[in-house]
Amino acid sequence: MIKFTIASTKGGVGKTTLTANLGALLADLGLRVLLIDADIQPSLSKYFALTSARPSAGLTDVLLNGEMTASSITATVIPNLDIVVSDDPEGHLSNWLLNRIDRGIRLWRALQSPLVTQAYDCVLIDTQGAIGPVQDAAILAADVLISPITPEVLSAREFRDGTLELLERLEPGGAFGATLGPVKAVIYRQDRTADARLIAEGIRQDFVRLHSRFSILDTVVPHAKAYKEAATLRIPVHRHERRRGGVMPSACVVMHQLAWELIPDLKGVYAGKPQRREHAS
Ligand SMILES: Nc1ncnc2c1ncn2[C@@H]1O[C@H](COP(=O)(O)OP(=O)(O)OP(=O)(O)O)[C@@H](O)[C@H]1O
């Protein structure tokens, strides 16, 4: 089982879109995938339809109990794709966690449960942009961190000052003695202008030298309306845009490249025709 946390200290960079679409593609590739919505704003929890209209529990139970429970997991309508929903709109969990000495490793420990390790091949955790104990716990729970960077100068600077600083704070031997995974940055929402290409190149050259645990993925996710359209339709983007004309690769191609780069064993495996799962009322 491999655990990815999608994190960035900047809001609105595409974390939830990336988590949802990567999770759904991995599920369509045959992996058993568990999404965890660790953002107070439950965007990931609403991204795909769920098989249960009202989940009985979610992340609150997992963190309060310090272990995974079956009732905290809800199936989505996508086969192989389940989710632990965000159910703490007022942010009580953050305050509660702040007073726990084991706050940094509580989620990591819950994910060691056989309910997770035996039932899933991959866990993907979405986080909120703001720094806090829930975000720390989500970052420390991961084997690998994925960080989208949009190729604007300000966003790149924010990444250096925000995300790298956050990682340094959580460095092994730092806050909780937990192991911090490598960070894979993905250049995200790149448009077709030369400027964006230059900035993306600059990001590659500058940041690789900054931090030894940091690398930039070769896959670049372009700015494309397909991602927004798919979110509105509540379907995975690789199913929504299977092919397209022009020079820009389709969302289906991009998402496969990303999945293959993150999990090289999947290389050459393609998502088959989706099967339907019953939608509960
Ligand atoms: N590749 C893309 N091309 C164009 N638009 C995109 C792309 N990916 C995401 N978007 C759009 O960008 C907006 C922000 O995306 P998203 O909500 O995934 O970001 P986020 O990092 O999760 O935000 P927050 O910090 O608020 O949780 C959404 O409207 C989404 O539809």
Ligand SMILES: [Mg+2]
């Ligand atoms: Mg989000």
